[in-house]
Amino acid sequence: MRRSELFIKTRKQAPSDEESRNAQLLIRAGFVHKEMAGVYSYLPMGKIVIDNISRIIREEMNAVGGNEVLMSTIQRKEPWEASGRWDDKVVDAWFKTKLANGTEVGIGWSHEEPIVSMLKDHINSYKDLPIYPYQIQTKFRNELRAKSGLLRGREFLMKDMYSFSRSHREHDQFYEKVAGAYMKIYDRMGFSGITYRTFASGGSFSRFSDEFQVLSHVGEDTIYIDEKMKIAVNKEVTDQETLNHLKLDMGQLKEEKAVEVGNIFSLGTKYSDALGLKFTDEKGQQQPPIMGCYGIGVSRLMGLIAEHFADDKGLVWPENVAPYQVYLVGVGDSEQVKQAADEIYGNLTESGVSIMYDDRDERPGEKFADADLIGIPYRVVVSEKSLAAGGCELKKRTSSGTEVLSKDQLAERLKIPLQA
Amino acid sequence: MRRSELFIKTRKQAPSDEESRNAQLLIRAGFVHKEMAGVYSYLPMGKIVIDNISRIIREEMNAVGGNEVLMSTIQRKEPWEASGRWDDKVVDAWFKTKLANGTEVGIGWSHEEPIVSMLKDHINSYKDLPIYPYQIQTKFRNELRAKSGLLRGREFLMKDMYSFSRSHREHDQFYEKVAGAYMKIYDRMGFSGITYRTFASGGSFSRFSDEFQVLSHVGEDTIYIDEKMKIAVNKEVTDQETLNHLKLDMGQLKEEKAVEVGNIFSLGTKYSDALGLKFTDEKGQQQPPIMGCYGIGVSRLMGLIAEHFADDKGLVWPENVAPYQVYLVGVGDSEQVKQAADEIYGNLTESGVSIMYDDRDERPGEKFADADLIGIPYRVVVSEKSLAAGGCELKKRTSSGTEVLSKDQLAERLKIPLQA
Numbered sequence: 064m065r066r067s068e069l070f071i072k073t074r075k076q077a078p079s080d081e082e083s084r085n086a087q088l089l090i091r092a093g094f095v096h097k098e099m100a101g102v103y104s105y106l107p108m109g110k111i112v113i114d115n116i117s118r119i120i121r122e123e124m125n126a127v128g129g130n131e132v133l134m135s136t137i138q139r140k141e142p143w144e145a146s147g148r149w150d151d152k153v154v155d156a157w158f159k160t161k162l163a164n165g166t167e168v169g170i171g172w173s174h175e176e177p178i179v180s181m182l183k184d185h186i187n188s189y190k191d192l193p194i195y196p197y198q199i200q201t202k203f204r205n206e207l208r209a210k211s212g213l214l215r216g217r218e219f220l221m222k223d224m225y226s227f228s229r230s231h232r233e234h235d236q237f238y239e240k241v242a243g244a245y246m247k248i249y250d251r252m253g254f255s256g257i258t259y260r261t262f263a264s265g266g267s268f269s270r271f272s273d274e275f276q277v278l279s280h281v282g283e284d285t286i287y288i289d290e291k292m293k294i295a296v297n298k299e300v301t302d303q304e305t306l307n308h309l310k311l312d313m314g315q316l317k318e319e320k321a322v323e324v325g326n327i328f329s330l331g332t333k334y335s336d337a338l339g340l341k342f343t344d345e346k347g348q349q350q351p352p353i354m355g356c357y358g359i360g361v362s363r364l365m366g367l368i369a370e371h372f373a374d375d376k377g378l379v380w381p382e383n384v385a386p387y388q389v390y391l392v393g394v395g396d397s398e399q400v401k402q403a404a405d406e407i408y409g410n411l412t413e414s415g416v417s418i419m420y421d422d423r424d425e426r427p428g429e430k431f432a433d434a435d436l437i438g439i440p441y442r443v444v445v446s447e448k449s450l451a452a453g454g455c456e457l458k459k460r461t462s463s464g465t466e467v468l469s470k471d472q473l474a475e476r477l478k479i480p481l482q483a
Numbered sequence: 484m485r486r487s488e489l490f491i492k493t494r495k496q497a498p499s500d501e502e503s504r505n506a507q508l509l510i511r512a513g514f515v516h517k518e519m520a521g522v523y524s525y526l527p528m529g530k531i532v533i534d535n536i537s538r539i540i541r542e543e544m545n546a547v548g549g550n551e552v553l554m555s556t557i558q559r560k561e562p563w564e565a566s567g568r569w570d571d572k573v574v575d576a577w578f579k580t581k582l583a584n585g586t587e588v589g590i591g592w593s594h595e596e597p598i599v600s601m602l603k604d605h606i607n608s609y610k611d612l613p614i615y616p617y618q619i620q621t622k623f624r625n626e627l628r629a630k631s632g633l634l635r636g637r638e639f640l641m642k643d644m645y646s647f648s649r650s651h652r653e654h655d656q657f658y659e660k661v662a663g664a665y666m667k668i669y670d671r672m673g674f675s676g677i678t679y680r681t682f683a684s685g686g687s688f689s690r691f692s693d694e695f696q697v698l699s700h701v702g703e704d705t706i707y708i709d710e711k712m713k714i715a716v717n718k719e720v721t722d723q724e725t726l727n728h729l730k731l732d733m734g735q736l737k738e739e740k741a742v743e744v745g746n747i748f749s750l751g752t753k754y755s756d757a758l759g760l761k762f763t764d765e766k767g768q769q770q771p772p773i774m775g776c777y778g779i780g781v782s783r784l785m786g787l788i789a790e791h792f793a794d795d796k797g798l799v800w801p802e803n804v805a806p807y808q809v810y811l812v813g814v815g816d817s818e819q820v821k822q823a824a825d826e827i828y829g830n831l832t833e834s835g836v837s838i839m840y841d842d843r844d845e846r847p848g849e850k851f852a853d854a855d856l857i858g859i860p861y862r863v864v865v866s867e868k869s870l871a872a873g874g875c876e877l878k879k880r881t882s883s884g885t886e887v888l889s890k891d892q893l894a895e896r897l898k899i900p901l902q903a
Contacts, residue, residue: 068548070550070602070614072611098557099559110553130527133533136623163575185491
């Protein structure tokens with residue numbers, strides 16, 4: 064895309080009322096617009112990043128057998144009353160509103176109840192199970208304070224999967240499969256080697272749930288990691304009983320700051336029972352499916368990626384989620400430079416490299432600062448100097464060194480397939 | 484996909500409280516689930532249809548220079564107060580709710596105000612214009628009655644584009660460009676030759692707005708068409724003054740039932756003025772951009788396509804929006820049939836044809852009825868009889884004739900690129 068056709072403007076200063084570093088950066092670089100605390104709109108490059116993150120998650124959910132659906136935002140209260148989660152004293156994050164006829168309805172903050180309710184029309188027999196519906200959808204939570212930017216929104220994008228299995232054994236197998244898929248997702252987003260599956264509080268259905276925690280200076284949570292076993296325990300549940308149970312030794316654990324990027328829960332039959340979802344098993348008996356739920360905050364991940372990798376010059380997007388792979392700048396007014404830059408833009412676009420061509424009438428320093436602030440992985444500069452040296456200058460966002468490449472060498476270099 | 488892995492079940496009867504034919508069909512065929520009147524969730528095949536419709540719209544919006552964004556659902560009231568559209572007496576379709584701190588907020592039913600408000604951070608100069616942000620997003624309207632299924636929802640998916648131009652001339656040019664893009668969209672969805680650009684009430688900013696109306700027995704609106712000029716006038720504005728203005732002769736017009744599938748409005752400077760959005764023109768003067776808005780109901784289109792093309796056996800999806808191109812059925816228990824069907828499934832999948840393989844342990848009649856109800860464009864049947872005749876049997880959903888093709892002939896036939 065040509066920068067002149069993109070309507071966003073970067074800024075030197077974040078709005079004074081924005082306290083969170085991820086939102087400050089994303090606003091300054093023109094990825095999001097703040098509507099109010101915890102509510103952001105996505106500008107074109109922000110939308111591309113959201114789509115890239117969603118695509119990775121979708122691929123991994125499909126790979127474990129997920130079926131994508133899209134549940135409604137507006138919620139009837141009956142299923143939530145049946146499970147005991149309609150009352151504001153039980154769930155204090157509800158937004159509620161009314162239909163024109165006075166009927167009270169909720170605005171979805173999670174979807175266990177409606178999905179179980181819906182499946183009563185589709186599940187009868189053991190032959191219908193197991194199933195793994197999931198969605199990538201906007202959720203709403205009425206947070207009292209929302210000071211963490213995209214890390215904790217009042218309105219946010221989330222992937223939520225629900226599993227319905229015929230036995231605890233079948234449930235446990237799928238649960239482990241999703242845990243593996245989650246690790247792949249975080250690897251693909253640039254968190255390879257620093258993501259820990261972390262024992263956390265399990266609620267009423269199992270001793271533990273699993274959080275996925277990324278070691279990060281952004282850290283909201285404290286976890287204890289066992290570097291050899293590559294697992295961790297959330298500080299909240301790190302008592303002697305837990306350590307004994309997990310056969311961990313406090314002396315071997317290392318305290319770290321981390322950010323939760325996903326969680327998976329075993330739900331047992333709580334919602335199946337509450338809403339009367341049953342299947343007939345192979346012996347002709349009626350049974351409630353065993354459920355699990357599996358969440359990843361899509362916009363939260365965007366916020367974390369922004370804040371975790373940023374440096375003093377701005378954002379640093381991993382290649383797999385970057386809005387564009389290349390930021391192209393022509394330096395100077397010479398016709399030769401313009402022609403060479405136009406040609407590189409055309410060639411790379413044609414060969415499928417996504418590229419932002421800064422064709423604006425601005426000083427080069429301004430363009431270089433924008434390339435850094437926006438955080439595109441590769442910067443390509445064409446100047447009279449680079450042409451004299453044989454081509455254009457390539458610089459990675461994450462290194463200070465540059466190298467001069469011919470057009471062919473550049474095309475070859477950038478055609479390298481992105482990490483899977 | 485294998486049907487055994489899809490968790491939906493078709494039904495003989497629609498729910499008794501569902502009055503609308505499009506929703507009855509879509510529920511029976513397992514595309515949507517009714518949450519309440521005017522609120523539907525999308526099951527896996529429904530989600531694919533929504534994605535197919537969205538992709539076509541997105542391609543045509545990008546082709547006219549659109550920039551995709553994603554605005555928030557939660558709305559601050561201030562911009563809406565500035566334009567005079569916060570008051571329930573002015574806009575009676577609002578859903579409103581409150582933040583935990585008591586602040587009243589709206590649930591978005593349209594996005595003129597927030598998008599104009601947002602652009603104040605990004606537009607300064609004539610060099611920044613024109614721009615065409617758009618989004619495909621869930622909207623909420625508190626309809627008193629919602630009896631038309633997906634044609635008029637309380638929660639629905641919509642594409643809304645907004646244009647910001649520097650002059651009326653620039654606005655008019657873009658407005659015509661979008662009108663052309665809209666006709667392409669409806670052509671691609673199977674409404675070629677029956678879609679009329681229709682003069683309708685223009686509100687305060689121009690004499691007319693333009694509706695896009697599809698001639699259909701589903702018709703909610705009455706329009707008068709001029710078959711030679713290929714334009715129409717909505718009955719609401721068909722008076723002598725209008726006819727004179729448009730140089731139309733009532734005697735030449737034909738009354739038709741039609742369904743609105745999109746509308747485009749010139750907004751003048753109403754919202755730019757109300758919210759103080761300005762740019763500096765080439766003479767250094769401050770000017771408000773000229774605005775237009777361009778809507779297409781994505782879920783509404785899905786409902787119309789469902790109801791318009793359906794026959795007494797069920798849905799009939801046009802190829803470009805169908806969830807799958809081929810419904811594959813193996814008849815009988817013979818190992819030879821199963822092998823041949825498996826092979827066709829593998830080969831077609833590999834060559835990029837999207838295919839639903841009904842591998843369930845059901846009677847063939849049941850599977851054929853499902854193929855028709857679900858409305859997949861091509862049905863392929865493998866049986867001992869078809870194998871003896873040289874291959875498999877191909878039938879189009881829209882014709883009663885069948886033909887026997889070898890595996891190679893079938894692959895060749897189905898590789899025909901879909902209509903653009």
